[in-house]
Structure formats: C-alpha cells, structure tokens
Amino acid sequence: xxxxxxxxxxxxxxxxxxxxxxxxxxxxxxxxxxxxxxxxxxxxxxxxxxxxxxxxxxxxxxxxxxxxxxxxxxxxxxxxxxxxxxxxxxxxxxxxxxxxxxxxxxxxxxxxxxxxxxxxxxxxxxxxxxxxxxxxxxxxxxxxxxxxxxxxxxxxxxxxxxxxxxxxxxxxxxxxxxxx
Numbered sequence: 001x002x003x004x005x006x007x008x009x010x011x012x013x014x015x016x017x018x019x020x021x022x023x024x025x026x027x028x029x030x031x032x033x034x035x036x037x038x039x040x041x042x043x044x045x046x047x048x049x050x051x052x053x054x055x056x057x058x059x060x061x062x063x064x065x066x067x068x069x070x071x072x073x074x075x076x077x078x079x080x081x082x083x084x085x086x087x088x089x090x091x092x093x094x095x096x097x098x099x100x101x102x103x104x105x106x107x108x109x110x111x112x113x114x115x116x117x118x119x120x121x122x123x124x125x126x127x128x129x130x131x132x133x134x135x136x137x138x139x140x141x142x143x144x145x146x147x148x149x150x151x152x153x154x155x156x157x158x159x160x161x162x163x164x165x166x167x168x169x170x171x172x173x174x175x176x177x178x179x180x
Contacts, residue, residue, distance in 0.1 A: 002040055005039060005134040006116065007115050009164045011052065034069055042118050120154075139152050
C-alpha cells in the first residue's frame, strides 16, 4: 500500500507530533517510509510547503525537498472524465453560481495545478496500486471554496482516505502517548 500525503498533514506532523518525538522514532519512521517509496510526497505538495506556514515542513523535514524524494507530477494531466467530475461533481454549486465562466476556468486550472488536484490525478492514474491519500481535511462543507474537500472528492472517485493520526497508528513500533 502506498500513501500520498498532503500539505496540511505534513504541517500537522511537524507542528503537533514531531515536537514530542524526543527519541526521533516518528521522524525516522517517516523518513524510512519516504525512502522506501511507501509514503509519497508529490512535487506540488513540496512546492506548497515552501510558502505555507513559513516553510516549517521543509525546515523540519529537509530531505523531502530533494528531487530524489519528490514524485514528479509533470506527466500528470487531467482526463476528460476528471474535467467532467470537476464541473459536475466536485464543484460547490453555491459558489459556482457566484462566479463567471472565465473565473471558473481560472479556478479549475488553479485546482488542477494544486497539490490536491495533482493528488487526485495521481490516484486516478494509479488505481491498480493500492493508493491512499493522507489528509487532515474533513468532508464538511468548504467554507466558500469553489471545490469540495479531498475526502469528498476521493469518495466520488473511490479513492481511500485516512487522516494523519490513523496513519501514525499504523506505524509499527511507535506508540503515541498523551501527557497531561
């Protein structure tokens, strides 16, 4: 099974988990999973990490910025079916009514070129492999965003999604303890 991690999960990992990883077990585990190719980090996600949360992800996990660790998305292009899904299923219909057709085309292109868009394309192109998206997003409404959140989109395309705590619980040899 391969896991594709999004920007918000990497930020949560760095902010909320690694500071308590005194023995570097989680840090080493994540690095080993990236090294082995089980935890995939797309180049678009790395790009988003550069300018999100003051770059804390790349400061803490310097190795993910190396080209050897990034999965290139240059050859990922949206299929006709993905365009149809964007226009009919993944759209927040209330927001769509508020924008013009040219604005929608720009927003659609921006989404397709974002980390989330590339993750969706990666999953759609790699259905034969067991690919799971790791995200901290919930399925709840998008708060005035044009497109639905990753869990809702993944549900539509039959792609598995888990959150970061669930992924960490799958880690062998790492025991999460909460201290009062």
